Amino acid sequence: xxxxxxxxxxxxxxxxxxxxxxxxxxxxxxxxxxxxxxxxxxxxxxxxxxxxxxxxxxxxxxxxxxxxxxxxxxxxxxxxxxxxxxxxxxxxxxxxxxxxxxxxxxxxxxxxxxxxxxxxxxxxxxxxxxxxxxxxxxxxxxxxxxxxxxxxxxxxxxxxxxxxxxxxxxxxxxxxxxxxxxxxxxxxxxxxxxxxxxxxxxxxxxxxxxxxxxxxxxxxxxxxxxxxxxxxxxxxxxxxxxxxxxxxxxxxxxxxxxxxxxxxxxxxxxxxxxxxxxxxxxxxxxxxxxxxxxxxxxxxxxxxxxxxxxxxxxxxxxxxxxxxxxxxxxxxxxxxxxx
Amino acid sequence: xxxxxxxxxxxxxxxxxxxxxxxxxxxxxxxxxxxxxxxxxxxxxxxxxxxxxxxxxxxxxxxxxxxxxxxxxxxxxxxxxxxxxxxxxxxxxxxxxxxxxxxxxxxxxxxxxxxxxxxxxxxxxxxxxxxxxxxxxxxxxxxxxxxxxxxxxxxxxxxxxxxxxxxxxxxxxxxxxxxxxxxxxxxxxxxxxxxxxxxxxxxxxxxxxxxxxxxxxxxxxxxxxxxxxxxxxxxxxxxxxxxxxxxxxxxxxxxxxxxxxxxxxxxxxxxxxxxxxxxxxxxxxxxxxxxxxxxxxxxxxxxxxxxxxxxxxxxxxxxxxxxxxxxxxxxxxxxxxxxxxxxxxxxxxxxxxxxxxxxxxxxxxxxxxxxxxxxxxxxxxxxxxxxxxxxxxxxxxx
Ligand SMILES: N[C@@H](CCC(=O)N[C@@H](CS)C(=O)NCC(=O)O)C(=O)O
Numbered sequence: 033x034x035x036x037x038x039x040x041x042x043x044x045x046x047x048x049x050x051x052x053x054x055x056x057x058x059x060x061x062x063x064x065x066x067x068x069x070x071x072x073x074x075x076x077x078x079x080x081x082x083x084x085x086x087x088x089x090x091x092x093x094x095x096x097x098x099x100x101x102x103x104x105x106x107x108x109x110x111x112x113x114x115x116x117x118x119x120x121x122x123x124x125x126x127x128x129x130x131x132x133x134x135x136x137x138x139x140x141x142x143x144x145x146x147x148x149x150x151x152x153x154x155x156x157x158x159x160x161x162x163x164x165x166x167x168x169x170x171x172x173x174x175x176x177x178x179x180x181x182x183x184x185x186x187x188x189x190x191x192x193x194x195x196x197x198x199x200x201x202x203x204x205x206x207x208x209x210x211x212x213x214x215x216x217x218x219x220x221x222x223x224x225x226x227x228x229x230x231x232x233x234x235x236x237x238x239x240x241x242x243x244x245x246x247x248x249x250x251x252x253x254x255x256x257x258x259x260x261x262x263x264x265x266x267x268x269x270x271x272x273x274x275x276x277x278x279x280x281x282x283x284x285x286x287x288x289x290x291x292x293x294x295x296x297x298x299x300x301x302x303x304x305x306x307x308x309x310x311x312x313x314x315x316x317x318x319x320x321x322x323x324x325x326x327x328x329x330x331x332x333x334x335x336x337x338x339x340x341x342x343x344x345x346x347x348x349x350x351x352x353x354x355x356x357x358x359x360x361x362x363x364x365x366x367x368x369x370x371x
Numbered sequence: 372x373x374x375x376x377x378x379x380x381x382x383x384x385x386x387x388x389x390x391x392x393x394x395x396x397x398x399x400x401x402x403x404x405x406x407x408x409x410x411x412x413x414x415x416x417x418x419x420x421x422x423x424x425x426x427x428x429x430x431x432x433x434x435x436x437x438x439x440x441x442x443x444x445x446x447x448x449x450x451x452x453x454x455x456x457x458x459x460x461x462x463x464x465x466x467x468x469x470x471x472x473x474x475x476x477x478x479x480x481x482x483x484x485x486x487x488x489x490x491x492x493x494x495x496x497x498x499x500x501x502x503x504x505x506x507x508x509x510x511x512x513x514x515x516x517x518x519x520x521x522x523x524x525x526x527x528x529x530x531x532x533x534x535x536x537x538x539x540x541x542x543x544x545x546x547x548x549x550x551x552x553x554x555x556x557x558x559x560x561x562x563x564x565x566x567x568x569x570x571x572x573x574x575x576x577x578x579x580x581x582x583x584x585x586x587x588x589x590x591x592x593x594x595x596x597x598x599x600x601x602x603x604x605x606x607x608x609x610x611x612x613x614x615x616x617x618x619x620x621x622x623x624x625x626x627x628x629x630x631x632x633x634x635x636x637x638x639x640x641x642x643x644x645x646x647x648x649x650x651x652x653x654x655x656x657x658x659x660x661x662x663x664x665x666x667x668x669x670x671x672x673x674x675x676x677x678x679x680x681x682x683x684x685x686x687x688x689x690x691x692x693x694x695x696x697x698x699x700x701x702x703x704x705x706x707x708x709x710x711x712x713x714x715x716x717x718x719x720x721x722x723x724x725x726x727x728x729x730x731x732x733x734x735x736x737x738x739x740x741x742x743x744x745x746x747x748x749x750x751x752x753x754x755x756x757x758x759x760x761x762x763x764x765x766x767x768x769x
Contacts, residue, residue: 117730124428124735145733146428166625176624178545183713183722184730188441192452203626204442205636206727207716216716219525220544221635223625263427 057129057261057268058102058319066108069095070128073113073209076234077343077351078134078154087111091132093338094153094259096331097275098130101315101324106331115209117184120145123260130272131260134228136186141260150272152258154343155355155364157251158190159229161236164244166223171250175200180213180222182206187227190253214238217245228255233349271318278325280367281307282334284358289333296326306370313371325370335365419736434732435460441727443718445634456728463723464745470640470719471706471749477645478705479698482652487682489657500653508650513711515647520639520715527635530626541620541627544635548620551631557614564607565600572596636717640709648705655697659690691764699757703750710746720745 061067071079071091079089096106112128123131124146134156135141137149160171168174171194181187183206195202205222207213210231217225218240227235229251236242259276261269282288285304287295296308306312307325314322321327332338339356340346357363389395423430435457442452447465450458489500507515525544528534533543541548572595579590608615620630663686671681712719713726720742729738 117726120730120733121735124426124733140731140733144427144429146423146426176626176628178626183726188727189731192440192442196452202442204444205716206444206718206722208713208722208726212714212716215521215525219521220529221525264425 057265058271061102061129061268065103066110067095067099067102067130068112068128069098069109070112070114070119070122070131070133071095072133073115075134075210075231076237077230077347077349078234079111079113079132088342090154090338090342091134091257091259093279093332093342094132094276095130097279097328098272100327100331101271101275101278101318101320104321104323104327106327115184116182117208120147123147123262126262129261129268134231134257135260136228136255137258138186146263147260148263148269150259150261150269151276152256152364153276154230154257156228156230156255156257158187158226158253158255159232159251160248161217161225161227161232161245162223162248164246169248171248171252172198172200174202174224176202177224178203178205178222179224179226180205180207180216181226182210182213183208185227186253186255191226194252210235211238228257230343230349230351233351237348267319271320274318275324275328277367277370278307278328279332279335279338280358280365281370282325282329283336284360284367287329287334288337289330292326292329303370423736429732429734430736432737434734434737437732439728439731441731443723444636444716445718456732459728460720460724460741463718463720466718466723467706467709467712467720467745468749470637470644470709470712470717473641474644474648474705474709475702477641478648478652478701481645481649482701483656485649486653486656486660489653490660504650504653506650507646508654510647512643512647512708513714515643516640516711516714519642520635524635524639530622533622533627539619543627545626545632546635547633547638548627549631549633550617550619551629553616553618555614555616557611560611561604561608561614564604568599568601568603572599575599634717636712636715639715640712640717644705644708648701648708651701651704652698655694655701656690658697659692659694660686662693663689688764692761695757695761695764699754699761702753702757706749706753707746 069092071087071089074080075089077089078091079087081087092111095109095111099108100106102108112122114122114128114131114133119131119133119135120141122128130150131147132153134154135149136156137152141147142149160174162168162174174195179191179202181191181204188204188206191202191204203222205216207216213225213227214235216222225232225235225245229247232247236245236247239245259272261272282292285301285307287304287307292308295304296310299305299308302311308329309315309322309324309326315324316322318324333341335358339353343349343351344353353361353363355364357365359366390399420430436455438452439454439456439459440452443450443459443462445466446462447469448458448461450462485500485503488496489504491497491500527542527544530543530545533541533548535541539550572592575590575595576592579592583589618629620627620632623629667685667689668681671685672678676684709719710721713722716722725738725742729735732738
């Protein structure tokens with residue numbers, strides 16, 4: 033009988049704890065004092081720990097921006113490195129509050145995993161990397177090739193689609209981690225390494241001989257990458273979504289980490305004043321302090337700064353803005369109005 | 372006195388209330404426990420499903436019929452990206468069974484050889500066996516798999532510089548390529564002859580055994596058996612006019628095409644699993660042999676049996692009783708360890724099904740339940756078989 037009672041007790045505890053975990057992520061996060069953020073295990077430019085163990089990258093900066101908005105302290109984030117295969121389960125189970133790990137927005141993921149995509153922080157597309165010695169110049173020449181890919185990605189699916197629609201054959205070599213994928217390509221286990229193009233450039237610098245490999249011109253898919261949260265928690269969804277928008281709006285308004293204090297003191301532009309919480313609704317609807325966006329710009333920077341520092345001209349990857357330029361510069365990045 | 376006791380005993384049940392009857396009580400309590408446990412699980416499953424539905428996570432097994440849309444490196448059954456998710460389950464399962472089966476076979480062979488070598492009176496052989504055991508038993512299996520794959524097999528040359536033997540066999544970083552037999556229709560006869568050979572040798576062996584028990588006369592069972600199993604099919608093969616052609620592997624484009632190929636992922640996993648598990652099996656074999664008292668060997672020598680015969684007829688049959696139970700757990704370990712396949716990209720059940728399929732569909736609960744059920748069933752089957760074999764050998768005791 034005693035065992036039964038304790039069984040019942042632990043069962044009710046289990047149920048109770050389930051209830052607690054999902055009681056509004058924003059409140060939980062505020063109580064806990066930090067954000068738990070799921071990132072890539074190591075992808076230069078997007079999320080990569082430096083030699084002191086500090087995480088850097090475009091995806092990492094999204095998490096820092098959220099922390100700055102919620103706590104006024106961009107340092108209040110803990111990072112959970114995840115492989116492609118682990119990421120969704122980690123988010124569904126509540127192990128992380130937000131997933132910011134070069135994750136492509138697709139129907140299946142948005143509609144049947146119980147997740148919501150909060151925006152796009154990088155517009156990407158899938159490409160192919162080959163060794164120069166292979167002697168091909170187009171993806172159309174790849175019939176019969178062995179291709180290294182990473183498990184649990186959209187990459188696996190696009191690859192199958194592309195070869196099938198072009199009536200070509202291929203052998204997929206599927207690894208779990210990027211490091212193994214790179215090692216396999218280096219060793220010649222496969223002729224081609226395929227992945228999102230930005231990631232190809234990031235993986236290329238990890239090759240033994242980066243100069244010996246190049247990226248083919250074809251882009252075979254659309255890969256809008258962005259932060260993801262659990263479905264059914266709209267307050268938290270809003271916080272993540274607008275943290276990202278704040279970075280874009282700041283770039284749009286010409287506010288950056290260096291001039292933000294000056295702007296706050298002197299700007300007469302109503303748009304800037306609303307963004308920085310001097311006028312308008314501020315952080316009220318989001319459940320955040322009024323200077324939430326100011327904190328993001330001050331501590332993390334606007335989108336252009338984050339882009340240049342991590343993947344753009346100020347980084348080893350040297351990727352041009354392309355699709356990721358602001359809408360008014362011919363790109364796709366666009367934030368709804370702050371008012 | 373004895374009469375009194377009897378009648379008292381006979382009366383007791385009718386005098387006590389039914390809830391004081393120990394059998395009844397224990398039955399009731401067991402029923403209560405069973406029902407509560409069942410109710411607990413029903414509640415948990417229900418709770419999980421409702422919660423998942425509330426959060427918009429799909430549930431159920433409907434996804435099994437959807438098109439998978441991704442390729443798999445190696446499949447024993449026909450598969451391409453247009454097949455269903457359900458099919459990827461079987462592709463992964465068969466790949467797991469393949470590597471486990473081959474692994475058990477190799478590990479047993481190697482383990483027995485090393486275990487016996489460890490007891491050899493030849494100093495060098497015994498030392499080498501001991502070193503083997505200590506080295507491979509103490510290095511984590513995952514490291515050994517990675518070593519074979521990324522250090523050894525990755526060092527092989529590219530397809531264009533393949534190592535070749537007689538231009539029939541090719542070895543390169545993409546795997547081992549062999550000529551593939553292409554049987555014609557008449558080849559079935561050879562197969563039939565082979566099966567017939569096995570059946571007749573089996574019958575002859577039984578007959579010879581009986582006759583030896585009765586009369587003491589021996590019969591060359593091994594030679595006749597080999598003759599029947601190998602000789603008969605070869606004869607039929609020749610008579611039917613060699614109905615077999617070979618498909619040669621040839622370099623075409625980026626890779627070898629045609630022929631049979633063995634992928635390096637399988638080889639690395641198999642090598643590591645066999646070598647690692649063999650070290651444990653060797654120790655089990657050594658323990659088993661040492662458990663047979665030395666008197667048995669001496670008695671056998673005194674009867675004039677040669678050392679090899681002593682080992683085969685006296686020591687091993689008795690040692691097997693000690694060896695088989697722990698051997699079973701090694702087999703179970705090997706099967707479960709085969710799930711480390713995902714580290715080198717061998718498409719086993721965990722990599723394909725609980726990896727890619729899980730990730731593409733997001734149906735973690737269903738997929739993990741099915742995966743656990745599979746490993747449970749494989750393990751139960753292996754241990755049932757080994758228990759049966761154990762019972763059989765246990766009876767050999769004299
Ligand atoms: N955007 C794709 C691919 C994401 C992905 O995982 N890409 C690999 C490219 S090799 C990666 O980032 N791997 C790094 C790692 O796991 O360490 C998706 O969402 O499925």
